[in-house]
Every structure is written in structure tokens, then in C-alpha cells.
Amino acid sequence: MEAADQGAASTWSPLEPSQAPHSTFGSWMDTGTLEKARMLMRDMDYSRIIGQDEDGDTILHIYTAKGLREWAFAAAEKLRDLEKLDAKEHKGKTALLVAVTANQPDIVEDLLSFGADINACDVKGQSALHLAAHDGMTPLHCAAISHCVTMKALFACEMVDVNLQAKAAEKLSCVQVLLNAGASPLSQEIKSSKTVLHLAVKEGNVVLLHYLLSIPMHNVKDFVNMKAHGHTALHMAACLHGNPRQEEILRLLLSRGADPSIRNMENSLPAHLLQGGPEGDKPNESLLSL
Structure with missing residues (x-):
């Protein structure tokens, strides 16, 4: 989900927290916020956890695009256990591809640690490496x-x-x-x-x-x-x-x-x-x- 796509996704809000901190380069997570996110994931219905909106976005795609690291982390934990970590939205982007596009290096690292597929490609055939290269870095x-x-x-x-x-x-x-x-x-x-x-x-x-x-x-x-x-x-x-x-x-x-x-x-x-x-x-x- 690129920046231009975020408006459509905003119509499907996965109970995101109003005060969740945005991740910054080289930061570490707030444990209190992470625990709140995990509690939400534990109480959430299965259909909603794996559900995708009209643009194919899961809650993980949305949290990732908005830089809500703790919430993306908790969602990634759940989707990994359900073998849905690499779900793709309508442009073929997995959450990892969204993280790279949205310049969220901490979330990129988190997703890779959970086993996200680094070779996954979007509908244009672009992998995480291709997308990162647009900024000159892999x-x-x-x-x-x-x-x-x-x-x-x-x-x-x-x-x-x-x-x-x-x-x-x-x-x-x-x-x-x-x-x-x-x-x-x-x-x-x-x-x-x-x-x-x-x-x-x-x-x-x-x-x-x-x-x-x-x-x-x-x-x-x-x-x-x-x-x-x-x-x-x-x-x-x-x-x-x-x-x-x-x-x-x-x-x-x-x-x-x-x-x-x-x-x-x-x-x-x-x-x-x-x-x-x-x-x-x-x-x-x-x-x-x-």
C-alpha cells in the first residue's frame, strides 16, 4: 500500500490506537503499547485478523503503512502463527513490501525476523530489494x-x-x-x-x-x-x-x-x-x- 493508497484503507479501521507512537529509525518498542496490541490481537475474531478490505489490506498492512510498529509487531505475530504473514493487497504488496515502500526500517526488520518472504514480488515484479533501491539503499x-x-x-x-x-x-x-x-x-x-x-x-x-x-x-x-x-x-x-x-x-x-x-x-x-x-x-x- 503506497502513500496514495492509504486514503482508501482509512475507511476500514482495525481499532487502531489514537496515541500509539510512530516508529523512528533505530528506535525500540514501547512494551506497554506492545502488550495492549497483543491483548487486542488475542481478543480479535479470526475472520477479522485475516480479513482484507476492498483494497486487499489486512490489519498488518495498515499498521505497517502508518508506522505503528508495536501494533504491526503484534499483528505480524498473529498472522505468522496463522500462516498469513505474506498476504498480498490489490497491488500485490505483502506487509514487508509496504514497510519498505513506507520507509519503516524497524518494521522491515521485525517482519524479516518473523520469517516474511524477502523474495515476494508485487504485481510489477518488484521485490523488497527493488523497492528499497528507489532510495538508493538495499x-x-x-x-x-x-x-x-x-x-x-x-x-x-x-x-x-x-x-x-x-x-x-x-x-x-x-x-x-x-x-x-x-x-x-x-x-x-x-x-x-x-x-x-x-x-x-x-x-x-x-x-x-x-x-x-x-x-x-x-x-x-x-x-x-x-x-x-x-x-x-x-x-x-x-x-x-x-x-x-x-x-x-x-x-x-x-x-x-x-x-x-x-x-x-x-x-x-x-x-x-x-x-x-x-x-x-x-x-x-x-x-x-x-
Whole structure:
């Protein structure tokens, strides 16, 4: 259901909450709202749960299009159990396709975790990957960015945050699901040419970096040395001035074949981009050691 289609769907309201929070990029769910949504799903008649309006929209399609994440989550749980998670509306869109079209990355991740079919296509033959590409990013890029947001919040915590840890694990699982479903780690975002590796390095996300560099591939050196507007991941790592994980990231990239002799469009080597003074000594030693 695209934005233009939402008006028709509004005539069939599945008892949506007036105060339910809209999801935001990298957010986590409100447990109180989620429990209310689950209670509604438990009390709802079977025919209404699986019912589709005149446009073919289920309650999941509608909650998803409106960004009501907790309510979409509860509806997805129910429809998964009823084997109706991939029901299609009149344009052939599943809830996953609606989530991608409506730019709801958190709901995309939730639906994938429930087992939504990433290969499902609408009547035009467009899959989730095709729809996401209209914005220049694949679902894999979206999942990686979302994981980076959560990891940044986790790294900033002075105390252990169990909820954030669980959310980070869930988002990394979504990255894994996408890769297992055939998403390519070599895919580049259209505007900046970044791969998920570039995104992980740029955000200092050492957890995602460890995972990406553990993926078996015959062309790992090509992957590690891919350029995004002239910069390799090693160039980006060299620019992580003041980041406590910079040296670890540099060593990880070098251990997997990153080439410190590659120059960017300004003819700079990664070593040229390191911070000066004592803070740059250890990272520079890492670059010169191999």
C-alpha cells in the first residue's frame, strides 16, 4: 500500500490506537503499547485478523503503512502463527513490501525476523530489494545502519544496558537473515557507493565489522578494498580520530587483506589521514606493521 493508497484503507479501521507512537529509525518498542496490541490481537475474531478490505489490506498492512510498529509487531505475530504473514493487497504488496515502500526500517526488520518472504514480488515484479533501491539503499544497508545506531547508543552507555544489548543482537540477526536470504555484502548504496562494510567502519561498529569479515567468501580482498567515492574502508578507519576502537578496526581490516598502499581520489594513503601527534602513533604502527 503506497502513500496514495492509504486514503482508501482509512475507511476500514482495525481499532487502531489514537496515541500509539510512530516508529523512528533505530528506535525500540514501547512494551506497554506492545502488550495492549497483543491483548487486542488475542481478543480479535479470526475472520477479522485475516480479513482484507476492498483494497486487499489486512490489519498488518495498515499498521505497517502508518508506522505503528508495536501494533504491526503484534499483528505480524498473529498472522505468522496463522500462516498469513505474506498476504498480498490489490497491488500485490505483502506487509514487508509496504514497510519498505513506507520507509519503516524497524518494521522491515521485525517482519524479516518473523520469517516474511524477502523474495515476494508485487504485481510489477518488484521485490523488497527493488523497492528499497528507489532510495538508493538495499534492505541490507537499512539493517546495517539500524544496527550501527543501536551500537552507538550502547557504546555511549556508562552502565550495561540489557535492553540495548538485546536490541543490538536482534538487529544483527536481521543482517544475518538478509545475507542468508541472498543479499550481497558487495551491494553499494547508489548515492555514496558505500557497502555495509563501509557503513560499519564509518560508524566505528566493531561488532558488525567482526561479523562481516567472518563471512566466507572467495573474494574477501576485493570486498575489503572496494571504494566508496574513492575511499576504501581502510581510509575511513584512518579517519576515526579519537575513536577508542580505531586501532582494532585497522588491525581487523589489515588482517583480512586491506591494502594500505591504495590511494584515494586526493592521492592520499590511509596513513596520510591518521590523526597527528601521540594519538596517531599506535594506529600508524598498525598500518606500517603489515
